Amino acid sequence: MGLEHLKDISAIIDDLDAMGRLIRVKTEVDLNLDLAGIAAEFERGPRAVLFENVKGQKAPVLIGSYWSRELLGALMRAPERDLPALVSKHIKKWQIDPVDPVVLEDGTVREVTEKKVDVTKLPIPIHATKDGGAYFDAAMVITKDPDTGVRNASIQRFQVIDKDTLAVNIDSGRHLELYLEKARKKGKHLPFTLNVGIGPGFHFASSAPAEAAPPEKDELGIASEFHGEAVELVASDLSESEMVAHAMYGLECELLSDQVHMEGPFAEVTGCYAGHAARGMVKVKRIHRRKNPVMHTILPGTEVHNSVGLLGEANVLNLLQLQVPGVKDVFFTHGGCGFYGAVVQIAQSRAGWAKQAILAAFVAFPPLKTVTVVDDREYLRSDGCRMGDDHAARLRQGGHDFPRYIRPRAEPQLSGLSRQQGRLRCYTALPAPPGVRTGSNKENVARRARYRDAGHYSAEGLMARNANGDT
Numbered sequence: 001m002g003l004e005h006l007k008d009i010s011a012i013i014d015d016l017d018a019m020g021r022l023i024r025v026k027t028e029v030d031l032n033l034d035l036a037g038i039a040a041e042f043e044r045g046p047r048a049v050l051f052e053n054v055k056g057q058k059a060p061v062l063i064g065s066y067w068s069r070e071l072l073g074a075l076m077r078a079p080e081r082d083l084p085a086l087v088s089k090h091i092k093k094w095q096i097d098p099v100d101p102v103v104l105e106d107g108t109v110r111e112v113t114e115k116k117v118d119v120t121k122l123p124i125p126i127h128a129t130k131d132g133g134a135y136f137d138a139a140m141v142i143t144k145d146p147d148t149g150v151r152n153a154s155i156q157r158f159q160v161i162d163k164d165t166l167a168v169n170i171d172s173g174r175h176l177e178l179y180l181e182k183a184r185k186k187g188k189h190l191p192f193t194l195n196v197g198i199g200p201g202f203h204f205a206s207s208a209p210a211e212a213a214p215p216e217k218d219e220l221g222i223a224s225e226f227h228g229e230a231v232e233l234v235a236s237d238l239s240e241s242e243m244v245a246h247a248m249y250g251l252e253c254e255l256l257s258d259q260v261h262m263e264g265p266f267a268e269v270t271g272c273y274a275g276h277a278a279r280g281m282v283k284v285k286r287i288h289r290r291k292n293p294v295m296h297t298i299l300p301g302t303e304v305h306n307s308v309g310l311l312g313e314a315n316v317l318n319l320l321q322l323q324v325p326g327v328k329d330v331f332f333t334h335g336g337c338g339f340y341g342a343v344v345q346i347a348q349s350r351a352g353w354a355k356q357a358i359l360a361a362f363v364a365f366p367p368l369k370t371v372t373v374v375d376d377r378e379y380l381r382s383d384g385c386r387m388g389d390d391h392a393a394r395l396r397q398g399g400h401d402f403p404r405y406i407r408p409r410a411e412p413q414l415s416g417l418s419r420q421q422g423r424l425r426c427y428t429a430l431p432a433p434p435g436v437r438t439g440s441n442k443e444n445v446a447r448r449a450r451y452r453d454a455g456h457y458s459a460e461g462l463m464a465r466n467a468n469g470d471t
């Protein structure tokens with residue numbers, strides 16, 4: 001079944017409203033911390049938030065459409081627990097029979113083209129007190145391979161530096177880095193479009209890991225699977241890279257191949273600040289938008305766990321089910337930031353499958369640092385040592401952040417019995433790849449506490465609004 005409403009943020013807002021899953025904030029909020037601070041109070045809840053009265057701006061700002069799986073499931077018309085399997089199904093279908101994007105004559109994103117480029121005038125929030133500035137953190141890059149012309153989509157964070165300059169964080173190994181290198185070798189900059197205000201189909205397509213979407217394939221076709229019809233794009237004025245036809249904003253940009261700019265800090269997915277360093281430099285050449293746009297932003301944290309994590313889960317599930325018998329489900333834990341820790345559920349009827357699943361999971365999603373395999377019938381083992389039943393009980397109680405549907409079901413008193421049966425309940429591996437320095441848990445806890453104590457989010461705005469009683 002197609003989910004056409006997913007291709008347009010206006011339709012998503014109407015859909016959320018109709019389901020009673022939208023909070024409309026009508027009092028004035030400031031883009032500087034106030035908005036994110038208020039939004040943080042609703043994080044993980046069943047409703048997204050639309051700020052309708054943003055100081056100095058006409059456009060409203062939407063936040064929170066991904067901050068609970070329940071909410072995402074409602075938007076995608078699927079039970080929460082089926083989401084990884086649904087995403088996995090769409091990616092598999094695209095791999096076998098891709099529905100390529102179509103380029104339309106015109107699209108709503110081109111309703112207005114700004115006479116002058118001034119990014120600082122757009123409603124872009126500052127999310128956290130030590131952030132280096134305002135950030136686009138939910139915008140999708142569309143670019144083309146300078147050699148082959150194959151389209152690529154990805155999400156990167158972009159810091160606003162001045163009217164027409166952005167700084168971008170491109171992690172190592174990204175296709176954007178590869179394309180920039182190709183452009184550099186040709187003595188050129190890399191043109192791309194930055195698409196703001198797009199639905200989850202686009203976000204899922206653009207964050208599909210390289211293991212699922214290799215550079216020679218146009219991964220925007222994954223969004224076609226979510227929409228149930230070909231993705232619609234429109235041409236840009238200045239380059240071959242298209243824009244999403246029904247995005248809220250479409251920025252035509254160039255990633256410079258001969259200059260860098262300082263970027264950061266930014267409170268990112270782990271809840272800690274990414275540092276201030278020299279990173280990619282971008283020039284914005286043209287700004288297109290709808291007549292009545294809505295800015296879309298995400299609150300770093302749970303929203304990213306749910307978006308990237310879901311993709312990671314789907315990809316790991318796909319690959320594991322191809323390689324290891326008995327794999328039932330995969331969950332990326334919030335404790336692992338939806339990125340670094342996975343739980344794999346397996347019905348193991350022969351010894352060794354759990355170990356195979358762990359090895360395959362690390363290959364399927366390289367950022368993983370911890371993989372735990374669970375089965376609801378046995379006790380815990382880890383590489384080379386056995387853990388006692390008390391540890392098993394802690395895991396069962398959610399110490400490792402299992403979702404309801406994957407948490408091992410057996411009661412602690414059954415563990416002895418199931419141990420005699422020689423079956424597996426939980427198997428954990430913690431690899432320490434050479435060259436990777438991971439902070440101890442104690443350090444991480446201390447870092448998080450410092451971050452919290454530093455007043456990461458502005459509480460004042462929230463308290464004022466609570467006093468008014470008018471969210």
Ligand SMILES: Cc1cc2nc3c(=O)[nH]c(=O)nc-3n(C[C@H](O)[C@H](O)[C@H](O)COP(=O)(O)O)c2cc1C
Nearest residue numbers: 154155156157169170171174175206207208209210
């Ligand atoms: C909300 C969000 C923010 C992200 N931020 C960044 C980022 O700042 N830098 C980056 O390199 N990847 C970031 N990613 C991850 C990439 O978009 C993702 O890994 C994508 O698959 C990379 O595309 P590629 O495989 O075509 O290189 C982010 C993903 C999401 C969902």
